[in-house]
Amino acid sequence: AQTVTQSQPEMSVQEAETVTLSCTYDTSESDYYLFWYKQPPSRQMILVIRQEAYKQQNATENRFSVNFQKAAKSFSLKISDSQLGDAAMYFCASDPPGGGSEKLVFGKGTKLTVNP
């Protein structure tokens, strides 16, 4: 079974600074997707960024970028120029292949605090 591990229960960053959230996963598959989701206090899950395993180029979405190391099974999220609105729980997730009803496997989450 696929597992996702987030080793940092909590992280903090100063506003305008950069922070990196760690995520490792374990899979025997070669084709899979990886995601970072944000859950603010409203508890609405918001997709931050996604990475297709077959793509070597790291995904980027504005201030959010990933460092995808396939051999090391590592998928970290870098948030640049942190803003107060970035404060939230961040969940790393994987989507293993299987055709049809692939289900997300979530890590336990990292609570990010942004200090003004």
Next chain:
Amino acid sequence: GAVVSQHPSRVICKSGTSVKIECRSLDFQATTMFWYRQFPKQSLMLMATSNEGSKATYEQGVEKDKFLINHASLTLSTLTVTSAHPEDSSFYICSARDGLREQYFGPGTRLTVT
């Protein structure tokens, strides 16, 4: 992006009663929907996978007779908590999957059983 709605957002019910939560994909068809449960300060726990027109697939440890799931159309799935008890109080989240392997999440339903 695609929008998924959930109704109600909050519900309080008495112990022993049943409560139904609806999950709708508003602007796309979802052949697969997922139901999650989230305890405070914890991650999402997948309860079941709901496929349109077929029986739901429940995760290990989830009572299918207690958590009834119906996926009657490509835009609607319902979760019914039957004979609810205080320990069923939780935050329930649904998601709907589009054809591009992306899941869109509903805003969640907070269930309180008194």
